[in-house]
Amino acid sequence: MLSQTFKDRLIQIVGKENVDDSKAGRLVYSYDATPQFQSMPDIIASPRNTKEVADIVKLCSECKVPIVPRGSGTNLCAGTCPTEGGLVLLFKHMNQxxxxxxxxxxxxxxxxxxxxxxxxxxxxxxxxxxxxxxxxxxxxxxxxxxxxxxxxxxxxxxxxxxxxxxxxxxxxxxxxxxxxxxxxxxxxxxxxxxxxxxxxxxxxxxxxxxxxxxxMPETKKTMLALFQDLEAAARSVSKIIANKIIPTTLEFLDQPTLIAVEDFAKIGLPTNVKAVLLIEQDGSPEVVNRDMDKMAAICLEEDAEAVQVANSEEEADALRTARRVALSALARLKPTTILEDATVPRSEIAKMVRAINEIAEKYRVNISTFGHAGDGNLHPTCLTDVRNKEEIERVEQAFAEIFEKAIELGGTITGEHGVGVMKAPYLEWKLGKEGIAAMKAIKASFDPLNIMNPGKVFAKDSRKRVVVTR
Amino acid sequence: MLSQTFKDRLIQIVGKENVDDSKAGRLVYSYDATPQFQSMPDIIASPRNTKEVADIVKLCSECKVPIVPRGSGTNLCAGTCPTEGGLVLLFKHMNQxxxxxxxxxxxxxxxxxxxxxxxxxxxxxxxxxxxxxxxxxxxxxxxxxxxxxxxxxxxxxxxxxxxxxxxxxxxxxxxxxxxxxxxxxxxxxxxxxxxxxxxxxxxxxxxxxxxxxxxMPETKKTMLALFQDLEAAARSVSKIIANKIIPTTLEFLDQPTLIAVEDFAKIGLPTNVKAVLLIEQDGSPEVVNRDMDKMAAICLEEDAEAVQVANSEEEADALRTARRVALSALARLKPTTILEDATVPRSEIAKMVRAINEIAEKYRVNISTFGHAGDGNLHPTCLTDVRNKEEIERVEQAFAEIFEKAIELGGTITGEHGVGVMKAPYLEWKLGKEGIAAMKAIKASFDPLNIMNPGKVFAKDSRKRVVVTR
The missing domain is CATH 3.30.465.10 (Uridine Diphospho-n-acetylenolpyruvylglucosamine Reductase; domain 3)
Known part of the structure; x- marks a missing residue:
């Protein structure tokens, strides 16, 4: 509980209208886009300028109140969940x-x-x-x-x-x-x-x-390559890069994702194939045309069933939308969607996709995979239900094994989602005790009172490594 | 003076042949490419692998002996000058x-x-x-x-x-x-x-x-644009970027630099112009040709006297060499060459070049300027003689004023040469006391004993800001 004095001083800094400690207000900021994490903050403040931010920070520092800076809360690592209560800082006035x-x-x-x-x-x-x-x-x-x-x-x-x-x-x-x-x-x-x-x-x-x-690049082209074999898709990715073409986008969607997306967005995606690659190139027209031709040829050499080039910006946009709505489309199917972003060197994508499917089978969980194949950043996505405790435990074991596999292949536990609370127990797998110690020393040197988004990045306890039987 | 025990333990780690504390050996590593800085190390060690490096670091940590890691010593900020003695660490065995x-x-x-x-x-x-x-x-x-x-x-x-x-x-x-x-x-x-x-x-x-x-980009083209007006050259740089062309290289050489280079390298450079821009573009042939044409047109619009496109890789290489040997060419003219790298947003290059010339005149010092105009990273180079104490004092005042001007224009005291010992007294001008304190906290968190290249980056005393009369 925060003292009345703290609240009064906060109001002095940002004005009454920019402070909220009502239960409804706090509830709104008790969670973010990450399933399974919720924790009530004590108060919400919306500063209007940098000076007010600095004054809030000084006040929180003096009173040892945690501060959780929050944008739109779309992160997927519970990075803005106020796990230790305190003040949630909003930037709605600082958006120019x-x-x-x-x-x-x-x-x-x-x-x-x-x-x-x-x-x-x-x-x-x-x-x-x-x-x-x-x-x-x-x-x-x-x-x-x-x-x-x-x-x-x-x-x-x-x-x-x-x-x-x-x-x-x-x-x-x-x-x-x-x-x-x-x-x-x-x-x-x-x-x-x-x-x-x-x-x-x-x-x-x-x-x-x-x-x-x-x-802005002069022009852009978009195509889909359809595969009946996951590994052929992964091989195409490697071969494109090895041929010294760096496309703008090289995205992967597996069949369960395709079916969910088509069902949701009705854009005429093929749902009878095992995987598609969404490929885009931008730049000068000559380069774009040449690269698209080369990439189409590579996919066909690697047994793509077909290659479909978007004929208009509308068609291209529909294909991009297919990829962008993947998470929303999957999220409709089950009460709980857990999206991960284990990342590997791009040469290891085929191995990683295979491992994800094997692990899903081993733990009898439902995992669809899509993601940024070109940079090895995959999003294995588990459809589940938090109320089923027994299943959730299997889901967690499966993801732990996925993280372990990613690291074994030279990858990382998170490519773009962040560590937050969710991945904190696994950070040591990637960095070792010594790496964690170095990062903790930086944290302590900036924030000796540990008031800045406490409980994130560094876990109280690290998970034991899963023993992978090979 | 290091103890015999320290030396013996060092020999145990890397072998006798990889330790040198002879006067001649130490003298070699008492300075780097930076004029006016020299300081004797106590000992030189050449580890053969990471384990040996770690053992040396542990030994130095235990005995509180400074370690100066050193590559080829080509830096221009006295970054590898062993200002506090100690051990110089060489990587001649770790070069694979x-x-x-x-x-x-x-x-x-x-x-x-x-x-x-x-x-x-x-x-x-x-x-x-x-x-x-x-x-x-x-x-x-x-x-x-x-x-x-x-x-x-x-x-x-x-x-x-x-x-x-x-x-x-x-x-x-x-x-x-x-x-x-x-x-x-x-x-x-x-x-x-x-x-x-x-x-x-x-x-x-x-x-x-x-x-x-x-x-590797498919192709590359090189040209020179000749100007009778420094500011026309600077305006051309801004206009090229504002026209949404990002060339690979956009280098600037003033007349004194041109004369020195031509005298040194005899490559047929024009020496009767006030400035040249060396411009290169790489990429697909279509894009390169189009960009080169556009850039030539922009330079001519901005009163370039002429634009010369290299007709062969040999010609292009000669032009690149002209830029690369600028420092060596200038260095021949006087006993001491002080090369700086004050950097500004590229929109401010014309102002910065003008300010450098005014400051040189004010302090009656000889400054030639060349550098990476496209990224605002200029190299004002002063030809002087360290033995002339009175002149060196004026040189230092001139450079202090150049740094001040760069910061005033939204720039920095060093674009690519580093802080080292040389620029340390000026760092606070760029970062403020608060920024320095944050960096020092990082340093202390990693290296509480201050054995890693001590005396670099952070100065014992900061320079007072010059009062620029405007």
Whole structure:
């Protein structure tokens, strides 16, 4: 319980209308897009500017109240679930585009802006901001930066990290710092900018960001390749890259996902094939046409049943939508959907897809797989029901084994969703005790009171490694 | 003075032939490519593997002996000058390519490999490692990573940071950790990989690195644009980017640099113009031809006197060489050459070039300027003589004012050379006290005994800001 004094002081900082400790208000921010995690915050505050954020941080620091900065709560790692109560910080007033700089190809924004709104503003200038997390219609840029969001264009264009040039940050002690600049090159000290990207709100509060833009590619083409064999699809992915083509998008959907998507979106997807690859290339027309032809030929060589090139932007958009709605479509089928993002080097995708299917069978759980095949970032998705405790236990065992397999193949426990609460027990599998210790030392050096999004990234207890019998 | 016991234990770790504390041996490693900095180390050690590095680190930690990891010493910030004595760590035995992975487009190397040797090996496979610091014939990859080296292709392709996927690191406590992987996406905890890139050997010792490769562009073209007006050259740079063309290279050389280079290399450069831009584009032939035509037209619109396209790879190579030898050519003219790399947003290049010339005049010092105009990373280069104390004082005042101007224009004190000892007193100008405090906290959390390259990045005293009269 927070004291009345704390509440009064908070109201002094942001105004009465920007503080909410009603039960209904707190309930709204007690969970995010991650199933199975809920915890009530004590109070919600919506600061109007950086100074107010700094004052809130100082107040929370003085009173040792946890702060959970929250964008739109679309993350899938319970990263914004207020597991230790405290104050949820919203950015609904800090959602402006400060500047689009067409000479330096940058945009400067406040953290609360919705990703897609920002992308539209950028595209109006003929410019391009490539990171496109599937949640971009709802997600905020502040959330994207804190989670280092990926998306469908990561293979060619990288992830959020690759576009963050400068940050304004409120540190846990209330200091306001600025990192980086509108600069392609800056080596003045440690790279605090990238340290904060993906730090999940555990090191400080990002209050402004300058992002890199690039010229909009001239043209884009989209196609589907249909396979009766999962491994043929995976082989095609490897072969495309080995042929020195880097497409914008190289997405994989398995048959259960295809059926769910078609049932949901009715876009005429083939549902009688075992897997499809959604392939896109952008750039100059000559390069796009040549690359698309080459990729189609490679898929056919690798036993694709057919290759369908979208004939219009509408058709292309329908195909992209098919991929983007995969999660929503699957989520309709069962009360609980658990989406994971074990990631492997792209050469290991065939092995990983095979392992996921074997593990699902072993634990008798229902797992569909789709994801960013081109960058090895798969989303095995389990349809289940949290009320079935016995099944949920098998689901957790299955995912633990999936994480173990990903690491065994040189991969990671999370490619783009973050660690949060959900993956924290597995982090040691990837980093070892020594790596965790190094990260904890960084956390302690920034936030000795542990008030910044406590309980995230670092687990109280690590899971034991599953003994995989080979 | 190190004890005999320390020396004996070091010999036990790496063998007698890999330890040198002779005066001649120590003298060799008492300085690097940075003028005006020299300091004797106590001993030199050349470990043969990661285990030996870890054992050395543990020994130095126990005995509180500073460790200065050193590649080829080509840095320009006195980053490898052993200012506090101690042990210089060489990587001459750890210079192998461990693997080129053509399926995942990665190369894994030991830190001691020479950058250009690695690039040649990569190019033999039809692949491309873009970062190309001017020192690449001599520099090592370990040094490049520790300094986050840039180069001539930074505008289009980014810097070393953008290509480091995974590291093996020996921490100051002797722990060996592995960060990242052959993964385009990995958000398992804080981004230790990028924190170590550019950390100048102050946080740990990098013993292995996996770097991202990309397909080799199909073709490349090179041209020179000649200007009688510095600002017309700068305007052309801005206009090219504003026209949504991102060339591979967009380099600037002023007249004094041109004269020095031509005198040195005799390649037929025009010396009767005030400035040239060296422009390159790579990619598919159609795109390259179109972009080159557009860029030539823009330069001519902006009053370029002439545009000369290289007609052969030999001609192109001569032009690139002109830029690459700029420092060596200038260095011949006077006993001491001080090369700086104040960096500004590219929209501010014209203002920055003008300010550099005004400052040079004000302090009556001889400054030539060349550099990476496309990314705002300029190299004002002062020809002087360290023996002339009075002049050196004016040179230092001039550079302080140049740094101040760069920051005023939204830039930074160093774009690609690093902070080291040389720029440490100015770091606070860029980061503020609060930013420095955050970085020092990171340093203390990794290296509480301050044995890792001590005296670098953080200065004992900060310089006062120059009062610029406007």
């Amino acid at each position: 585009i400060i500047e689009i700089d067409e000479e330096n190809l940058t945009i400067t924004v406040q953290p609360g802006i919705i990703t897609l709104d920002m992308i539209h503003a950028v595209e109006e200038k003929g410019l391009f901001y490539p990171p496109d997390p599937s949640s971009m219609k709802i997600s905020s840029i502040g959330g994207n930066i804190n989670e280092n969001s990926g998306g469908l264009r990561g293979l060619k264009y990288g992830v959020t990290r690759d576009y963050v040039l400068a940050l304004e940050i409120v540190l846990p002690n209330g200091d306001i710092i600025r990192t980086g600049g509108k600069l392609a090159k800056d080596v003045a000290g440690y790279d605090l900018t990238r340290l904060f990207v993906g730090s999940e709100g555990t090191l400080g509060i990002i209050t402004e960001a300058t992002l890199k833009l690039i010229p | 390519i461990i693997e080129i992975d053509e399926e995942n487009l990665t190369i894994t190397v030991q830190p001691g490999i020479i950058t250009l040797d690695m690039i040649h090996a990569v190019e033999e496979k039809g692949l491309f490692y873009p970062p190309d610091p001017s020192s690449m014939k001599i520099s090592s990859i370990g040094g490049n990573i520790n300094e986050n080296s840039g180069g001539l292709r930074g505008l289009k392709y980014g810097v070393t940071r953008d290509y480091v996927l995974a590291l093996e690191i020996v921490l100051p406590n002797g722990d060996i950790i592995r960060t990242g992987g052959k993964l385009a996406k990995d958000v398992a905890g804080y981004d230790l990989t990028r924190l170590f890139v550019g950390s100048e050997g102050t946080l740990g010792i990098i013993t292995e690195a996996t770097l991202k490769l990309i397909p």
